[in-house]
Amino acid sequence: MHTWLATAAFGLEGLVKQELQALGLDAKAENGGARFEGTLEDAFKANLHLRTADRVLWVLKEEKAATFEALFQVVSSIPWEDILPRNARFPVSGHCARSQLMSISDCQAITKKAIVERLKKKYDTKWFSEDGEEYAVQITLHADIARVTLNTSGEALNRRGYRTWNGEAPLRETLAAAMVMLSPWRMDTPLHDPCCGTGTLLIEAAMIQSRKAPGLNRGFAMEKWQMSPKASMQALRSEAQAQFDPSRIAGISGSDKDPGAIALCRKHIKQAGFERYIQVEEKDLRELSIPQQKIQFLTNPPYGERLGDKKIAEKVYRDLGELVRRHPGSRISLITAHHGFERFFGKKAQKKRRLYNGRLECEFLTY
Numbered sequence: 001m002h003t004w005l006a007t008a009a010f011g012l013e014g015l016v017k018q019e020l021q022a023l024g025l026d027a028k029a030e031n032g033g034a035r036f037e038g039t040l041e042d043a044f045k046a047n048l049h050l051r052t053a054d055r056v057l058w059v060l061k062e063e064k065a066a067t068f069e070a071l072f073q074v075v076s077s078i079p080w081e082d083i084l085p086r087n088a089r090f091p092v093s094g095h096c097a098r099s100q101l102m103s104i105s106d107c108q109a110i111t112k113k114a115i116v117e118r119l120k121k122k123y124d125t126k127w128f129s130e131d132g133e134e135y136a137v138q139i140t141l142h143a144d145i146a147r148v149t150l151n152t153s154g155e156a157l158n159r160r161g162y163r164t165w166n167g168e169a170p171l172r173e174t175l176a177a178a179m180v181m182l183s184p185w186r187m188d189t190p191l192h193d194p195c196c197g198t199g200t201l202l203i204e205a206a207m208i209q210s211r212k213a214p215g216l217n218r219g220f221a222m223e224k225w226q227m228s229p230k231a232s233m234q235a236l237r238s239e240a241q242a243q244f245d246p247s248r249i250a251g252i253s254g255s256d257k258d259p260g261a262i263a264l265c266r267k268h269i270k271q272a273g274f275e276r277y278i279q280v281e282e283k284d285l286r287e288l289s290i291p292q293q294k295i296q297f298l299t300n301p302p303y304g305e306r307l308g309d310k311k312i313a314e315k316v317y318r319d320l321g322e323l324v325r326r327h328p329g330s331r332i333s334l335i336t337a338h339h340g341f342e343r344f345f346g347k348k349a350q351k352k353r354r355l356y357n358g359r360l361e362c363e364f365l366t367y
C-alpha cells in the first residue's frame, strides 16, 4: 500500500473525496485535494475515473526539513532505485510557503542532487542520460514540512482529449464536471446551457450520463512506468470501456449567440464522440424557448470582469431571470464571479457555494 494525493482546485476537495469513495477507496479530504491509501492499480483507477481532480500524486515522503541538509536527508531516504530505472527522466518542480527554506530553486537543486547521489550508488555510474520515461518529482515545503511526490498523471486530468486549444479561456473540464455534480440535475430531465460557449458543461454532463470515464481517451504517465502492473491497468481500461454507454445520453442541449463559439462547440462535441447525442444551436438566450417541461438550466454566463463588460453581464443576468420565468417548472444553477447576480436575476438563490474558476473567486448558485 502507498499514499496517494488527488489534488484539486480549492473548493472541490470534498467532491474528489466522494468520487474516490465511490471508487471504493477510503479517502480523506484535505486542503488542496483528497488523500487515500492504495496500490498502483488504485492510483490508476483514480486517474482514469476522477472527474474533479487535477492530478494524482504518489506521496513518497513527508517530513520536517528546516535546513538544506535535512531536506537532502529526507529525499535521500526514499528508495529511488526501486522506482526509477537507469534512464528515467526525473525533472523536479515545486513550491515553498511559510517555511524556513523559501528558495524553491535551491530546494529543487538539493532534491535533484539527493536523488542522483542515491541512484549513483545503485547503478554504479556518475552520469544519467535521462532519455527514458518521465517520473516528474515535486518537492513542496509548507510550514517546514517537505513533501516529496511523483506525478502519476502526466498532463493535468482536465485534459480529456476533446478540446482544441486556441487561446480562449473556457471553463475547466474539472470545474464543469463539478458543476454538473453539484447541480440538482438527476439525469431524468432535460439539461440546457443557454451560454454554452465551447460546450464544456454539455460534454461533461454527457460523459457523466453515459458513464464515460474521463480518462478513457488519454494516457497517464504511470502507464509507462517500469514498475506499473500493465495487465491489471489494461483490465481496468477495458472495464471502463465496457461501462461506457452513449445510448444513455438524453436531453442534453445548448445554445449561444456567438457563431464562432457554436462552431468550436460542435467541433468539441464531435471530438468527444457525442455528435449524435448533444444538440446545439446559435441563439440569443432572449429568444430561447424550449418546449420540454422541467428543464435544468446549467450555465457559466459572462462575469464582466473586464472594464466596460460589467453592464453587458448584468443584462445577461436579467435575461436569464426572464428565461427561467418563461419556463415554469425549470431550475437553474450557474457560476459567476459577479456578486450582484441575484439582484439582476431578480431572485435570491436557494443554495450558494464558493468555487474558484482559476484564480477568480466565484459563487455557484442554485435556484
Ligand SMILES: C[S@@+](CC[C@H](N)C(=O)[O-])C[C@H]1O[C@@H](n2cnc3c(N)ncnc32)[C@H](O)[C@@H]1O
Pocket (backbone or CB within 6 Å): 169, 170, 171, 194, 195, 196, 197, 198, 199, 200, 201, 255, 256, 257, 258, 261, 283, 284, 285, 286, 300, 301, 302, 303, 316, 319
Ligand atoms: C464564459 S462564456 C461560456 C464558456 C463555456 N462555459 C465554455 O466552456 O466554453 C459565456 C458565453 O455566453 C455567451 N453569451 C453572452 N450573452 C449571451 C446571450 N444573450 N445569449 C446567448 N449567449 C450569450 C457568450 O457568447 C459566451 O460564449
